[in-house]
Amino acid sequence: MPTDVVSGPPAGLVRARVHDPYPYFAWLRRNAPAFEERRPGRPSVWQISRYDDVRSLLADPRLSKDPARVPGYVPGPAGLNRHLVHADPPDHTRLRTLVNAAFIPRRIAGLAPVVTDTATRLLDELEAAAHIDVIADFAAPLTFRLICTILGVPDHLDTAATRDTLMASLTHDTRGHEGDLHPLLDALITDKRAHGPTEGSDLLGALVHARDHGSAMTEEELRSTAYLLLLVGHDTTMNLIGNGTLALLRHPDQLDRLAADPALTTTAVEELLRYDSPVRDATFRCAAEPIRLHGRTIAVGDIVSLLIGSANRDEARFPDADRLDLARRPNEHLALGYGPHFCIGAALARLEAALALPLLIERLGPVRLAKPLDELPWRPARVMRGLAALPVVRC
Numbered sequence: 573m574p575t576d577v578v579s580g581p582p583a584g585l586v587r588a589r590v591h592d593p594y595p596y597f598a599w600l601r602r603n604a605p606a607f608e609e610r611r612p613g614r615p616s617v618w619q620i621s622r623y624d625d626v627r628s629l630l631a632d633p634r635l636s637k638d639p640a641r642v643p644g645y646v647p648g649p650a651g652l653n654r655h656l657v658h659a660d661p662p663d664h665t666r667l668r669t670l671v672n673a674a675f676i677p678r679r680i681a682g683l684a685p686v687v688t689d690t691a692t693r694l695l696d697e698l699e700a701a702a703h704i705d706v707i708a709d710f711a712a713p714l715t716f717r718l719i720c721t722i723l724g725v726p727d728h729l730d731t732a733a734t735r736d737t738l739m740a741s742l743t744h745d746t747r748g749h750e751g752d753l754h755p756l757l758d759a760l761i762t763d764k765r766a767h768g769p770t771e772g773s774d775l776l777g778a779l780v781h782a783r784d785h786g787s788a789m790t791e792e793e794l795r796s797t798a799y800l801l802l803l804v805g806h807d808t809t810m811n812l813i814g815n816g817t818l819a820l821l822r823h824p825d826q827l828d829r830l831a832a833d834p835a836l837t838t839t840a841v842e843e844l845l846r847y848d849s850p851v852r853d854a855t856f857r858c859a860a861e862p863i864r865l866h867g868r869t870i871a872v873g874d875i876v877s878l879l880i881g882s883a884n885r886d887e888a889r890f891p892d893a894d895r896l897d898l899a900r901r902p903n904e905h906l907a908l909g910y911g912p913h914f915c916i917g918a919a920l921a922r923l924e925a926a927l928a929l930p931l932l933i934e935r936l937g938p939v940r941l942a943k944p945l946d947e948l949p950w951r952p953a954r955v956m957r958g959l960a961a962l963p964v965v966r967c
Contacts, residue, residue, distance in 0.1 A: 580607070590950050593852060593957070594894070597621055597882030606866040608874075615642055615858070617875045618868075623886035623906070625865065626854070626878045631911030635876055636660055636860040642873060647856045647954075648799075649741050649753055655796040657804075657855050657913065664912065667793065670782055671801065671916060674722055674775040680919040683718065687927045690717050695935040703942060706932070706962040711813040712806075714928060718920070719805030723798070724774025726763050729756070738803050739951070757795045775801070809921045811850030811958030813928055816841075818948070818962060819848050820933070821941060823896045830898055831933055840898040841925045846884045846905035847896050850921075852957035854878035854909065880906050881957060938967040 580586075581604075585596040600607055600621035609617040620626055629635055638660050639647050647653055656667040673679070694710050704710075712735060720730040737752045764780040776798060782788040789797070820827040830840050857878065863870040870876060884905045885893045908915040915921070941948070942963035949960040 580604075580609075590952055591946065591948075593881055594885055597879060597885060600879070601882060601886060606868050606870070608868065615645070615874050616871070617877055618865075618870050619877050619879055620865070621879045621882040621886075623883040623889040626880065626883035627906060627910050629857075629863075629876065629878055630854060630906065630909060630913070632863075634859065634861040634863055635857040637664065637855070637857060637913065639856055639858075641858050641860065642875060645856075645875070651792065652741075652753065652757075652796045652799045654790065654793045655800040656916075657800060661912075667789065667797065668916065670779060670788060671775065671797065674778075675916050675919060677919040680923055683721070683920070684923060684927060686721060687714075687718060687924055688931070690714055691928045691931050695931060698935075702966050704936070704939070704964050704966075706817050706964060707810065707814050707959055708961060710928075710932060711810045711817075711962075715809040715813070715924060716806045718809075718924060719802060722774065722805065722920075723760075723776040723801055724764070725760060725776070725802070729760060729763075735806070738799075738806070741799075741803065753799065754795070757798050760798055761794065804915075805917050805920065807956055807958065808850050808915070808917065809924045811956055812841075812845060812921055812925050813932070814959045814962050815848040815850060815957065816844035816925065816929060817932065818959065819844055819896055821939070821964070822945070826896050826898050827933065830930070834930055836898050837926050837930060839901060839903065841922055841929070842903045842905065843896065843898050843900045844925070844929075845907035846890070846900070846903055848957065849881045849884050849905070849907040850958060851907060851909075851915075851955060852879070852881040852953075853955050854880055855913070855955055880909075936964070936966070939964040940967055941965075 581596055581599050585599055589596050600619060605620065605622045605625060607619045607621070609619060611617065620629060637658055639645050639653060639658055647658060656664050656671070659667055691714055694714055698704055698709055713732075716735050717730060734756060737756055741753060760776060761780055764777045765784070767777070779789070779794060779797060783791065783794045820830065830836050854877070857876045859870045859872050859874050859876060862872060884890070884907060887893045890900075908918040908921065942965045948962065951958050951960045
């Protein structure tokens, strides 16, 4: 018998998804692990909520990453979707190979002094502040400066205005920001062309050189890849730091535990990734073949939403899944994906969080939320889960 013959999740859980999706996810796991959201005149969207199903489907070749398979569907700003996240092999293999070298763990580890220095300078600026927004004052500038360093973004474009333009493209209203995004990305690419490649060239310079001299990518792929790397290289880790800080403030016993034992940092970062994942839903996938799951058939062309945030709270995989435990082992969460599309920036996200969070905890000292929990603003992004602001007050 189909598992989701019920009418659907209660309206209250649906409305609360942006601020707190976990009761909604729990309802799906219990009642409709393969829930079909029907939309008149448009493809169905299947919400997959259990860990084993999400993990399996993340690596399932029957799911395509190519949005062109769904007529009329545009997953992001128009003209900026020809990148590795929205590509199947062999295009995915070709595009990932071009950017992979910049994100290998050995190269990322070499950025540790830059992370520490940048975080320290930002915290120095907050030394006398009584009111602090952890996102705007720390997480956002830290993570954006790091990805700008990796890409080689010139100083005059490493600004809050550039960040704001990129972040606006993450909301449900993705169309309409192209007027700001395209000139920004064209300016970056033009700058790289004007200065040419250098020894030990930054990633963006290397990509421009590959485009102009090897025809390894099209101009649209180049622009789309620049957009992807700027956005995801910044947003995922910003959300990890913001969501992680909030989780620690909500669990003072775990905050004290981490402050007293820095050796917990590695497992703490993994648990914070699991507990309130910076990526709520996996990026676009649609069925290239019929898929049978829990007595239902996902039809060709249907969109499949793999709920990473739900999988990471699945009680069948994580004992006491709603409890934050910074020493949790094992912890095979899916916050950074799984399979061929595993997050290319995973090592960078882990490094930044492992270095920045202990510094933030130490330098801020005792703080409390400046707003009630239910008044904290969450960005209504299509895939990501992150706070728009995290205001705190020193105690």
